[in-house]
Amino acid sequence: MAEYCAVIGVGQTHHKSKRDDVSIAGLVREAAKMALADADLTWTDIDAVVIGKAPDMFEGNMMPELYLAPALGAVGKPMFRVHTAGSVGGSTSLVAAHLISSGIHKRVLTVAYEKQSDSDAMWALSVPQPFAAPLLAGAGGYFAPHIRAYMRRSGAPEYIGRMVAVKDRINALRNPYAHLHLPDIDMKMVEDSMMLWDPLRYLEACPSSDGAAAMVLAAEDSLSGSYPPAWIHGMAMRSEPTMFAGRDQVNPQAGRDCSADVYAQAGITNPRAEIDVAEVYVPFSWYEPMWLENLGFCDLGDGWKLTEAGATAFEGDIPWNTSGGVLSSNPIGASGMLRFLEVAMQVRGQAGEHQIDGARRALGQAYGGGSQFFSMWVLGSDKP
Amino acid sequence: MSAAAATAKRAVRRPVSIASFAQSENVRQDDQHNEVEMLMPVVAEVFANIGITKNDIDFICSGSSDYLIGGPFSFVTALDAVGVWPPMPESHTEMDGAWALYEAWALLQEGEIDAALVYSFGRSSPGNLNEILALQLDPYYLAPLWPDPVSLAALQARALIDAGKGSEEDFAAIASRSRKDALSNPNAQVAHDIPVETLLRDEYVVSPLRRHALPPITDGAAAMVLAAGDKAREWSDKPVWISGFDHRIETHSLGARDLTSSPSTAKAADVAGVADGPIDVAELHAPFAHQEMILKEALGLDDGVTINPSGGALAANPIMSAGLIRIGEAAARIASGQAARAVAHATSGPCLQQNLVCVLEGE
Amino acid sequence: MSARTTTEELGPVTTLATPIRLDFEFTPGVAQSRFLRGLEKGKFVGQRCPTCGKVYVPSRGSCPTDGVPTTEDVDLGNVGTVTTYCVVNVPFAGQSIEIPYICAQVLLDGANISFMGLIQEIPTDEIRMGMRVEAVWVEPEELTPSLASVRYFRPSGEPDADYETYKDYL
Ligand SMILES: [Zn+2]
Numbered sequence: 066m067a068e069y070c071a072v073i074g075v076g077q078t079h080h081k082s083k084r085d086d087v088s089i090a091g092l093v094r095e096a097a098k099m100a101l102a103d104a105d106l107t108w109t110d111i112d113a114v115v116i117g118k119a120p121d122m123f124e125g126n127m128m129p130e131l132y133l134a135p136a137l138g139a140v141g142k143p144m145f146r147v148h149t150a151g152s153v154g155g156s157t158s159l160v161a162a163h164l165i166s167s168g169i170h171k172r173v174l175t176v177a178y179e180k181q182s183d184s185d186a187m188w189a190l191s192v193p194q195p196f197a198a199p200l201l202a203g204a205g206g207y208f209a210p211h212i213r214a215y216m217r218r219s220g221a222p223e224y225i226g227r228m229v230a231v232k233d234r235i236n237a238l239r240n241p242y243a244h245l246h247l248p249d250i251d252m253k254m255v256e257d258s259m260m261l262w263d264p265l266r267y268l269e270a271c272p273s274s275d276g277a278a279a280m281v282l283a284a285e286d287s288l289s290g291s292y293p294p295a296w297i298h299g300m301a302m303r304s305e306p307t308m309f310a311g312r313d314q315v316n317p318q319a320g321r322d323c324s325a326d327v328y329a330q331a332g333i334t335n336p337r338a339e340i341d342v343a344e345v346y347v348p349f350s351w352y353e354p355m356w357l358e359n360l361g362f363c364d365l366g367d368g369w370k371l372t373e374a375g376a377t378a379f380e381g382d383i384p385w386n387t388s389g390g391v392l393s394s395n396p397i398g399a400s401g402m403l404r405f406l407e408v409a410m411q412v413r414g415q416a417g418e419h420q421i422d423g424a425r426r427a428l429g430q431a432y433g434g435g436s437q438f439f440s441m442w443v444l445g446s447d448k449p
Numbered sequence: 450m451s452a453a454a455a456t457a458k459r460a461v462r463r464p465v466s467i468a469s470f471a472q473s474e475n476v477r478q479d480d481q482h483n484e485v486e487m488l489m490p491v492v493a494e495v496f497a498n499i500g501i502t503k504n505d506i507d508f509i510c511s512g513s514s515d516y517l518i519g520g521p522f523s524f525v526t527a528l529d530a531v532g533v534w535p536p537m538p539e540s541h542t543e544m545d546g547a548w549a550l551y552e553a554w555a556l557l558q559e560g561e562i563d564a565a566l567v568y569s570f571g572r573s574s575p576g577n578l579n580e581i582l583a584l585q586l587d588p589y590y591l592a593p594l595w596p597d598p599v600s601l602a603a604l605q606a607r608a609l610i611d612a613g614k615g616s617e618e619d620f621a622a623i624a625s626r627s628r629k630d631a632l633s634n635p636n637a638q639v640a641h642d643i644p645v646e647t648l649l650r651d652e653y654v655v656s657p658l659r660r661h662a663l664p665p666i667t668d669g670a671a672a673m674v675l676a677a678g679d680k681a682r683e684w685s686d687k688p689v690w691i692s693g694f695d696h697r698i699e700t701h702s703l704g705a706r707d708l709t710s711s712p713s714t715a716k717a718a719d720v721a722g723v724a725d726g727p728i729d730v731a732e733l734h735a736p737f738a739h740q741e742m743i744l745k746e747a748l749g750l751d752d753g754v755t756i757n758p759s760g761g762a763l764a765a766n767p768i769m770s771a772g773l774i775r776i777g778e779a780a781a782r783i784a785s786g787q788a789a790r791a792v793a794h795a796t797s798g799p800c801l802q803q804n805l806v807c808v809l810e811g812e
Numbered sequence: 813m814s815a816r817t818t819t820e821e822l823g824p825v826t827t828l829a830t831p832i833r834l835d836f837e838f839t840p841g842v843a844q845s846r847f848l849r850g851l852e853k854g855k856f857v858g859q860r861c862p863t864c865g866k867v868y869v870p871s872r873g874s875c876p877t878d879g880v881p882t883t884e885d886v887d888l889g890n891v892g893t894v895t896t897y898c899v900v901n902v903p904f905a906g907q908s909i910e911i912p913y914i915c916a917q918v919l920l921d922g923a924n925i926s927f928m929g930l931i932q933e934i935p936t937d938e939i940r941m942g943m944r945v946e947a948v949w950v951e952p953e954e955l956t957p958s959l960a961s962v963r964y965f966r967p968s969g970e971p972d973a974d975y976e977t978y979k980d981y982l
Contacts, residue, residue, distance in 0.1 A: 519836030532879025
């Protein structure tokens with residue numbers, strides 16, 4: 066009963082630590098106009114706008130869809146705001162897709178952004194709360210202990226994290242939109258960088274970026290644009306509670322269930338063999354081996370071996386984050402959408418220097434909160 | 450309505466029913482319970498009403514605002530009121546729960562799932578609403594001036610008076626009727642029977658708005674279960690169906706809008722098919738008394754329509770829940786047989802910038 | 813006359829500062845109040861879920877997996893195990909502790925959930941998973957219903973806990 070839905074336009078800003086050349090409206094328009102142009106459409110062709118970002122406190126602008134409605138051509142149209150923590154860019158894409166697959170709309174513009182330099186995201190993440198100890202030093206302080214638990218559990222050597230940090234930054238050199246371009250990156254440079262949240266070093270953590278991402282999604286009878294459509298083969302969201310007795314924070318059940326759902330929809334039984342390229346939310350280096358296991362690309366405890374063997378590198382058999390990933394650009398609210406958008410670019414063959422030849426099926430993943438919110442989609446160049 | 454008639458009306462492809470609704474008591478300040486404790490009994494009640502559990506639910510969507518609570522990610526722990534284990538498909542909008550309902554309804558349209566839980570919580574008491582809501586405004590040109598929501602609403606009320614479309618007596622009459630109707634609403638926060646002439650002796654808060662034309666500050670939560678397919682009939686003998694649903698937004702700059710009308714409401718009403726049949730009851734999310742007049746006109750409601758029998762937002766205005774509660778209240782009128790067809794409305798932003806319209810029908 | 817007077821010469825405005833200060837009153841609620849009243853007496857009070865029997869400390873009011881109120885109070889001891897940790901070496905606004913410091917997940921004996929605690933009285937390079945730690949409280953007259961009543965945790969001197977005893981809490 067659901068309608069087919071495809072990505073027909075993509076756009077993103079140049080991600081930087083401070084985009085003081087544009088307002089928030091200017092930032093989101095930069096991505097949105099690019100997506101419209103890619104789809105060969107104008108503002109008036111769009112039926113509805115779905116916007117996502119991380120907490121409003123990051124910019125100090127409450128419910129920003131109100132202020133951004135005219136900038137995104139939404140006046141007189143439905144405009145919807147999504148907020149599911151770090152997974153929001155992915156969830157926003159999925160809400161937009163559901164507005165098509167439900168038959169409600171034909172063409173939906175979806176946008177996600179963060180202008181971190183407008184406020185202090187580190188502060189916003191660690192707003193003092195009277196009933197919690199003031200220990201949490203941003204997201205790194207939250208995730209570092211779980212990374213340590215993964216290292217203990219899997220017996221992974223400590224250099225694996227550094228390998229991911231180097232690999233994703235080398236990939237970013239192929240992506241003109243990436244925030245970090247570090248041509249001299251190597252294992253030593255990562256090792257020499259400051260230890261922020263032991264065991265995580267500065268260069269094993271994502272940057273803080275200003276940036277936006279946008280896509281145009283369309284129904285089967287409303288396709289346009291010069292590149293072929295990227296068809297949605299499967300999409301899913303899963304949530305589990307933040308903290309509960311016996312919670313596996315290294316390999317969360319919600320992530321496993323979400324991927325099982327999305328693979329079942331796409332008819333995938335062996336993700337490593339059947340997925341050509343993946344963009345996965347890796348804000349801290351060690352989350353690559355952790356998500357390799359969580360997403361079923363290998364057996365439990367073997368994720369780091371794939372990383373070590375170069376399987377996830379650009380030339381590997383399962384290239385992960387050829388765009389440079391979150392480790393190279395992190396406009397938080399947009400980071401999830403960038404994963405979803407980058408895999409659309411791959412199956413449409415428009416990823417330029419970071420294009421994987423012959424990519425026909427790709428996985429986009431985003432996660433948020435304390436690894437308890439997941440959103441994923443599988444895109445293909447063939448109509449499902 | 451004629452101007453909007455050019456818009457193609459959208460057919461609802463799959464009937465979805467409001468199978469259950471529950472809300473907390475609305476109070477000025479709930480200083481006994483945290484957000485989880487506010488929501489938990491409401492979620493328990495919305496399931497118990499129809500004898501189901503969380504295991505019968507396929508999808509969850511919630512609406513809330515971090516800025517009201519004073520911390521980022523306030524929706525995260527609120528989910529503990531449901532107990533999402535094993536993991537569940539779940540989403541959140543930083544909008545009124547009425548929009549969370551819209552998202553869940555859209556998913557149900559696909560026909561892949563049959564039941565959804567929608568909830569919202571609004572705690573308006575922890576901070577200063579006049580300051581907090583100023584942050585909804587353009588961060589470069591408006592927010593730095595800190596205009597408070599009452600003053601902005603007063604601008605709108607003044608425009609309405611100047612256009613000859615309303616008077617202070619009209620506003621007082623709406624407030625008097627709403628709070629009187631609220632006497633029969635056990636969840637109302639402000640309910641009394643005070644005649645118009647007494648209300649008109651109130652001081653101005655911001656001219657031309659007197660105290661009675663303002664909503665109360667409210668803490669409250671609400672939850673709803675949506676059902677489609679076999680579950681809709683299984684969970685109710687007389688389902689309340691959503692027969693039309695749409696929402697629209699207007700431009701942000703108040704200077705670029707005619708504040709005396711609501712074209713976004715009119716457009717949403719047209720798409721939702723409000724005029725396709727007679728309306729018995731309307732539950733309108735009009736936080737300020739004069740806004741009811743603007744909405745009534747935009748929705749094309751005649752004087753025979755019963756407006757806000759619950760007392761509306763003037764009786765209780767838990768921000769982020771008040772819109773969802775309008776839909777729940779309208780559904781309750783149909784379920785009880787008092788109405789055959791109803792329209793419910795929710796709003797967001799300064800001076801009715803964004804509006805949602807939901808048409809409900811019995812059988 | 814100054815040379816730069818026209819808009820072109822002055823260039824775009826790139827920054828506009830809007831100081832925002834908002835004050836909030838938080839409501840701990842029924843369950844957290846019991847936990848906070850425990851802290852006031854110098855002890856950790858957890859709560860047991862009537863459905864699954866797990867003990868939460870602090871409880872936010874519900875069992876997160878069952879969605880029911882945690883009603884039964886459980887007095888927990890002063891001693892627990894570090895399940896995992898990180899060493900924070902990054903400064904941030906509002907930070908009150910000198911860096912580097914150890915931020916650990918502490919699983920109190922008798923509880924089924926760990927919580928975040930500060931570890932002191934040990935060099936940062938000597939902390940390890942499985943270390944047994946005990947809470948150090950403020951002086952009795954300084955006890956308040958807040959986490960400020962717990963100064964920090966320190967090694968208890970007991971042998972490390974076996975990995976098997978806490979691996980399910982990672
Ligand atoms: Zn339980």
